[in-house]
Amino acid sequence: xxxxxxxxxxxxxxxxxxxxxxxxxxxxxxxxxxxxxxxxxxxxxxxxxxxxxxxxxxxxxxxxxxxxxxxxxxxxxxxxxxxxxxxxxxxxxxxxxxxxxxxxxxxxxxxxxxxxxxxxxxxxxxxxxxxxxxxxxxxxxxxxxxxxxxxxxxxxxxxxxxxxxxxxxxxxxxxxxxxxxxxxxxxxxxxxxxxxxxxxxxxxxxxxxxxxxxxxxxxxxxxxxxxxxxxxxxxxxxxxxxxxxxxxxxxxxxxxxxxxxxxxxxxxxxxxxxxxxxxxxxxxxxxxxxxxxxxxxxxxxxxxxxxxxxxxxxxxxxxxxxxxxxxxxxxxxx
Amino acid sequence: xxxxxxxxxxxxxxxxxxxxxxxxxxxxxxxxxxxxxxxxxxxxxxxxxxxxxxxxxxxxxxxxxxxxxxxxxxxxxxxxxxxxxxxxxxxxxxxxxxxxxxxxxxxxxxxxxxxxxxxxxxxxxxxxx
Numbered sequence: 294x295x296x297x298x299x300x301x302x303x304x305x306x307x308x309x310x311x312x313x314x315x316x317x318x319x320x321x322x323x324x325x326x327x328x329x330x331x332x333x334x335x336x337x338x339x340x341x342x343x344x345x346x347x348x349x350x351x352x353x354x355x356x357x358x359x360x361x362x363x364x365x366x367x368x369x370x371x372x373x374x375x376x377x378x379x380x381x382x383x384x385x386x387x388x389x390x391x392x393x394x395x396x397x398x399x400x401x402x403x404x405x406x407x408x409x410x411x412x413x414x415x416x417x418x419x420x421x422x423x424x425x426x427x428x429x430x431x432x433x434x435x436x437x438x439x440x441x442x443x444x445x446x447x448x449x450x451x452x453x454x455x456x457x458x459x460x461x462x463x464x465x466x467x468x469x470x471x472x473x474x475x476x477x478x479x480x481x482x483x484x485x486x487x488x489x490x491x492x493x494x495x496x497x498x499x500x501x502x503x504x505x506x507x508x509x510x511x512x513x514x515x516x517x518x519x520x521x522x523x524x525x526x527x528x529x530x531x532x533x534x535x536x537x538x539x540x541x542x543x544x545x546x547x548x549x550x551x552x553x554x555x556x557x558x559x560x561x562x563x564x565x566x567x568x569x570x571x572x573x574x575x576x577x578x579x580x581x582x583x584x585x586x587x588x589x590x591x592x593x594x595x596x597x598x599x600x601x602x603x604x605x606x607x608x609x610x611x612x613x614x615x616x617x618x619x620x621x622x623x624x625x626x627x
Numbered sequence: 628x629x630x631x632x633x634x635x636x637x638x639x640x641x642x643x644x645x646x647x648x649x650x651x652x653x654x655x656x657x658x659x660x661x662x663x664x665x666x667x668x669x670x671x672x673x674x675x676x677x678x679x680x681x682x683x684x685x686x687x688x689x690x691x692x693x694x695x696x697x698x699x700x701x702x703x704x705x706x707x708x709x710x711x712x713x714x715x716x717x718x719x720x721x722x723x724x725x726x727x728x729x730x731x732x733x734x735x736x737x738x739x740x741x742x743x744x745x746x747x748x749x750x751x752x753x754x755x756x
Contacts, residue, residue: 295635320739321671327732327739412714476752483755498729500756506722508754521756529714557755 323347324355324456326480330463332472333490339470343463347479350459353378356401356450357410363449367401371442381451381458381564382436388568389431392584396572397431397543399443401450407548409539414529416537422546429543457520457567460484464563481526483519484563494611500525501616502555502596509555509596509618513611518563522570523555524548540574551577555596559608565591578603578624586627593626663726664743665706667699669736676743679704679725694736706740708733729754 318331319340330343353375355361359368366372374382385398403425408414417425428446435442443449456479464484467475475486476495485495494515498508502523512519524538531537542549556574558566569591573581578597585593585605594612595603601622604612614621667675669692685702687709697718698710705725708718711733718733727750730741 295639298639320668320741322737326734327730327737478753481754481756483753485752489752495752496750498751498754500754502756505717505720508751511751512755519755523756526756527715555756 319344321347324351324459324480326456328480329478330467330475331477332467332475332486334474335467335470335472339467339472342466342470346462346466347459350377350455350462354381354451354455356448356452363451366441366443367448370445371440373440376439377458377462378451379436379439379441381454382434382441382449384458384564384568385451385454386431386434386436388565388572392569392572392576393580394431394543395575395580396453396568397429398449398451398453399429399431399433399447400541400543401448402428402446403546404450404539404541407537407541408529409527414531414537416531416535426546429546431543453571454564454567456480456482457518457563457565460518460563481521482563482567483514485514485517485519488515499555499557499594501618503600508615509594509602510612510614512557512559512594512608513613514559517559517561518566519557519559520563520566520570521555521557522574525554540571542575549575551575552597552599553578553581553595554598555594556581557594558591559593560591569593582624582626663704665701665724666739666741666743668739668741675699677701677706679706679742690736690738692736692738697733697736697738699740707731708738708740711736727751 318329320329321344328347330340352358353362356363358364362372362374362378385396388396404410406417406421406425433444433447434449460477460479460482463477464486467486473487474490477484483497488494494513497512497514497519499510499512499521501507501509502525505525522540527539528536538548540549551574553574556570558570560566573593578595581595582603585591592605592607601624602614602618603624603626605626663679665677665679666673667690669690674690679701682701682703685700687698687700690697690699695712697708700707700709705723707723708731711719713733713735718731721731724731724740724742729751730739732739
């Protein structure tokens with residue numbers, strides 16, 4: 294009897310041991326940002342697959358990697374596209390259509406002239422911007438099955454949608470691998486798979502555009518992506534002291550000045566949330582408020598330069614303003 | 628002559644001690660306790676691990692890489708980047724990190740400061756933006 298007891302205790306101890314070694318969040322750098330996948334029930338192999346998928350997508354989309362499909366499209370004017378690239382490009386063009394061109398994937402030459410891809414920031418002269426804008430027009434992108442073509446001088450860049458799409462792909466990999474609770478953070482692009490292990494909703498803060506150490510409020514999230522575009526993310530200060538953000542207005546060829554300083558979109562598609570967060574930022578509060586009710590399953594929180602909030606009514610029970618924003622004016626949308 | 632303790636006694640005793648140790652480790656891991664450990668990594672590689680609950684007074688150290696310099700300060704229970712030569716200063720403006728899962732990141736320098744334990748009050752699981 295004692296031998297069996299001893300064996301049972303030893304086996305119990307051995308059984309408990311592996312659970313003490315639950316996988317820590319996988320963190321790595323890709324797409325020019327810090328990324329982390331937190332999925333306690335995923336094993337190392339599944340997290341490896343997630344990391345590999347990010348590098349695979351980066352190799353397809355990167356505008357600065359000459360071997361990527363997008364770089365080849367830009368260099369040669371046409372290229373064969375794999376399903377992922379085609380899907381993202383197609384969605385970008387559809388978003389351009391419904392937002393009146395507020396998201397324009399052909400903005401790359403303009404963004405590059407301002408130095409946002411090289412880090413050599415500068416303010417181009419009006420004439421230079423005007424010349425570059427001649428080649429900015431998403432309608433010039435012709436996309437057929439598995440291939441795309443651009444006229445001379447037109448260049449595409451999927452940077453505004455790449456991380457959102459990548460997060461969707463990770464969700465697919467994780468759920469196919471049997472994971473039903475995970476937190477994905479791709480440089481601030483969040484995807485909450487299911488709910489937290491204890492059954493509660495994920496608490497996601499929305500960064501305060503005016504104070505990076507603080508938040509506008511919190512979102513209670515279950516099974517959705519949360520993506521924010523803000524003026525503060527990448528910016529530079531010119532010699533004259535003016536601050537220029539990285540979200541450009543395709544109409545002016547200059548950083549967008551729509552009156553919004555932060556746009557957060559949440560929904561079941563990271564690709565859609567990413568695309569819309571950029572487009573709505575450019576559109577401004579009024580145009581965004583007009584479009585949002587037409588978009589099923591999409592909710593948003595906008596912060597304008599006056600400190601007021603514009604929030605879709607679907608978030609009435611899940612968005613809580615915090616700190617200074619507790620007394621902010623809220624315009625309810627829809 | 629005294630009889631030595633039977634073998635089975637030792638088997639049970641060792642198995643019980645082992646189970647106890649594992650159980651205790653699990654308990655500590657789950658409860659988190661008062662110990663808050665900050666991990667400073669560059670390019671994913673761990674450079675420093677600091678038990679913030681064991682910090683007695685404010686102190687600083689410098690992380691210098693080929694990409695640049697970050698001065699990291701600690702005080703009892705908290706850590707921050709007090710100074711850096713990166714162009715955007717996002718890491719500096721983030722201020723003191725004392726709890727939660729949102730790390731301090733200096734992107735240009737690939738520096739990440741995160742807390743290994745969640746701390747007593749986890750305000751957010753993540754911050755969007």
